[in-house]
Amino acid sequence: MSEYQNNAVKLMDLKAGRESLLNxxxxxxxxxxRSLELYYAMGGEWEFVQPIAKKVYSDKPTRIxxxxxxxxxxxxxxxxxxxxxxxxxxxxxxxxxxxxMSTSDNGHDPNGSVAKIPGG
Numbered sequence: 001m002s003e004y005q006n007n008a009v010k011l012m013d014l015k016a017g018r019e020s021l022l023n024x025x026x027x028x029x030x031x032x033x034r035s036l037e038l039y040y041a042m043g044g045e046w047e048f049v050q051p052i053a054k055k056v057y058s059d060k061p062t063r064i065x066x067x068x069x070x071x072x073x074x075x076x077x078x079x080x081x082x083x084x085x086x087x088x089x090x091x092x093x094x095x096x097x098x099x100x101m102s103t104s105d106n107g108h109d110p111n112g113s114v115a116k117i118p119g120g
Contacts, residue, residue, distance in 0.1 A: 004090055011097045042078065
């Protein structure tokens with residue numbers, strides 16, 4: 001997983017820049033956006049989002065390492081239910097992001113604009 005993480009971070013750095021990559025607020029907002037996207041893709045209903053959020057916020061915050069472990073644990077179950085390999089899905093995302101990047105090493109196209117990584 002560390003190889004995947006390192007590659008993903010490099011691509012996000014090219015897309016968003018180091019400042020955004022290291023900005024906890026930016027990372028939180030992108031994570032909740034993608035989490036809700038997954039919830040919706042699985043058939044989750046809007047009216048249950050607020051009660052779930054209230055339940056989460058009614059307790060003290062979980063340590064980040066434990067929370068990440070919880071996410072990975074639940075993603076494994078989602079992959080099982082959806083009959084997908086979650087690690088393969090993650091690598092597919094990296095491949096898609098790389099294909100959308102310019103061929104230059106700095107993530108810029110020859111015209112000088114920054115290449116976009118969809119959903120990155």
